[in-house]
Amino acid sequence: MREHTQDGIKRGGLLSGRGRIAARFRSVTIALFLVAFVVIALVMVLAFNNVIATLSSEYAGRYAVSSAEALSAHISREIGLVSKAARSAHVIEWMLDEYDTEKLELAYEELEAIERELYSYNLYVGVEKSRNEYRVENARPSDRLRYVRALDINDPEYIWYFDCIYSEHDYMISVGIDDVMQRKRVWLDYKVMYEGKPIGVICTGLEFSHVTWELFSQFENDNTRGLIIDEKGVVHIDSALMKSSDFLFSDYEKQISDDFSDAVLLADIESFLNGISGYFTSESASLAFELTGESYKNMTITPIRYTGWSVVILSGAMSRYNISLFIPVSIAVLLLLLAFTFAVIAVNSRLIFLPIGRLSRSLPQLEKSLEAHIYGVERDDEIGELSRTIRDLFTKANVDALTGIHNRRYIENNLAQTMEFLSRSNGELSVLMMDIDFFKRYNDTYGHDRGDMCLKAVAESLANGVSRSNDFVARYGGEEFLAVLPNTDETGARAIAEKLLENVRALDIPHAGNDAAPCVTVSIGVATGAVEFTQNQDEYVKRADQALYMSKQSGRNKYTYLKLDNSG
Numbered sequence: 293m294r295e296h297t298q299d300g301i302k303r304g305g306l307l308s309g310r311g312r313i314a315a316r317f318r319s320v321t322i323a324l325f326l327v328a329f330v331v332i333a334l335v336m337v338l339a340f341n342n343v344i345a346t347l348s349s350e351y352a353g354r355y356a357v358s359s360a361e362a363l364s365a366h367i368s369r370e371i372g373l374v375s376k377a378a379r380s381a382h383v384i385e386w387m388l389d390e391y392d393t394e395k396l397e398l399a400y401e402e403l404e405a406i407e408r409e410l411y412s413y414n415l416y417v418g419v420e421k422s423r424n425e426y427r428v429e430n431a432r433p434s435d436r437l438r439y440v441r442a443l444d445i446n447d448p449e450y451i452w453y454f455d456c457i458y459s460e461h462d463y464m465i466s467v468g469i470d471d472v473m474q475r476k477r478v479w480l481d482y483k484v485m486y487e488g489k490p491i492g493v494i495c496t497g498l499e500f501s502h503v504t505w506e507l508f509s510q511f512e513n514d515n516t517r518g519l520i521i522d523e524k525g526v527v528h529i530d531s532a533l534m535k536s537s538d539f540l541f542s543d544y545e546k547q548i549s550d551d552f553s554d555a556v557l558l559a560d561i562e563s564f565l566n567g568i569s570g571y572f573t574s575e576s577a578s579l580a581f582e583l584t585g586e587s588y589k590n591m592t593i594t595p596i597r598y599t600g601w602s603v604v605i606l607s608g609a610m611s612r613y614n615i616s617l618f619i620p621v622s623i624a625v626l627l628l629l630l631a632f633t634f635a636v637i638a639v640n641s642r643l644i645f646l647p648i649g650r651l652s653r654s655l656p657q658l659e660k661s662l663e664a665h666i667y668g669v670e671r672d673d674e675i676g677e678l679s680r681t682i683r684d685l686f687t688k689a690n691v692d693a694l695t696g697i698h699n700r701r702y703i704e705n706n707l708a709q710t711m712e713f714l715s716r717s718n719g720e721l722s723v724l725m726m727d728i729d730f731f732k733r734y735n736d737t738y739g740h741d742r743g744d745m746c747l748k749a750v751a752e753s754l755a756n757g758v759s760r761s762n763d764f765v766a767r768y769g770g771e772e773f774l775a776v777l778p779n780t781d782e783t784g785a786r787a788i789a790e791k792l793l794e795n796v797r798a799l800d801i802p803h804a805g806n807d808a809a810p811c812v813t814v815s816i817g818v819a820t821g822a823v824e825f826t827q828n829q830d831e832y833v834k835r836a837d838q839a840l841y842m843s844k845q846s847g848r849n850k851y852t853y854l855k856l857d858n859s860g
Contacts, residue, residue, distance in 0.1 A: 317645070318637055325633040329626060336621070357578050357594050363520075364597040367480070370411055370498050371463060371598055374482040377406045377415075377494050387419050387484060387492045400436045403428045403494075416495040418443055418453045425453075456481035456493045461571065465599045467528040515608030517588070521548055523568045523600035525561060556584050557591060561604070564593050572597050647675045655682065694744060695751035698766035703774055706764070707829040710778050714823035722785035722820040724775035725836035726754060726792065729813045729848045731771035733805030746801055746812060747771065753795040754814075758788065773814075774833070782820045782853065789816045789851035797849075808849035815843040821856025832856060
């Protein structure tokens, strides 16, 4: 643990003031944010897709019903009006005697009043007795029931009249082009009956092109398609043609099988058509189908009452819904996650990384002084515990437990560091090796407890003898001490040695076994030299030890100076 502590401090702090932990935390947090966003986005897409698929299916069904109801309402209204005309006594009397001007006038008034209520203001009349076709006019008083032409059973243009006359139904509905207006219309042909026999047909062209436009105009994507088909599977209205003139101005008819290759779709439609017998009533219900084709996933067929037609709505899974609708939601989720992420980073930086950074930057102060204050020791949280633990570990690793000054481990780490620094400028280094004179005799005479007290006093005296921040004194082992004096030449080293000798003597600790003096004294060896990068700390320590040996040999209680021999 000591080595980790020392190495960390030399690199600029145990926990690194460069914020490597904070950087990793930010990276991991942002990575987790991205993963969370992707997962949430996928979950949202899947969830929305399921919801949308259900909504699309339900919407298709409801829209088919509403479309059919809207068309049924228009047709029902027109049927009611034309039925009123067909049952009118004036109209019946006129058809029985069409050249009676009085009856014609009464019939016209009846028909003209009904025409004003019709959706598209047009009314045609065919009389069976004369096979004449008339058009109701309201702008020509002299010819209010204007003769158009004779009804020819061999002319295809009059198939509407003869189909209606000979049909089993009271009325017939078809789609065609109005020759006068050149607009696609839904034709309603209603028989006029007298005594159980048909005597004529009243016809009106319901201009439902703009109605169907309103119904189908919202299908602006390829996922939804609206059709109106008859009981034979013929398509009369197709929303896919909305942008084409065919939608409004052509007699468009096409078998649904010509445009769809989906076998399931065609089978479902065929099954539905096979169940049609006559016109739909209010009891006729819509049917919904799930499709397996690629183009459409759902189909709803809803009968249009009073007709043999049906509204067919084909929809994809994303019918009427565009993925762009989810962009605002996605952006909102992204912004919320970003805000949360940066809030987490900010809170953690304030609570954790800023205090750790301050602690890291304050740790080098321990190298200069064991009494230095490091950040966080006064805190009562985890940062405080960490700070106190680091301080205690550093102290235990670098301080001698008995004397309270630096120990030999501290020497090994810091002397090498000092020499590396001085070698860059060829600076001078002085090393002093000190030994308490006849310390074994002191222990034998006064006991080990007194010996420990003596070691503490001498250590404190020697430590107080150096004053510069980069100088330090450490216990080398036993009764030996080492002083390291960076940027100190021979003169300075000699002065420090004299001072240390005097400080120890000034303690005036009695030592009856000391041959050099009546009190405790030390002997000192001094070595000084210009530091070169090829040197190591052992050279200075050995040279100082040689000088110490010379001091002991020459009487103790003195110092001996030796110049470091750099010649090798």
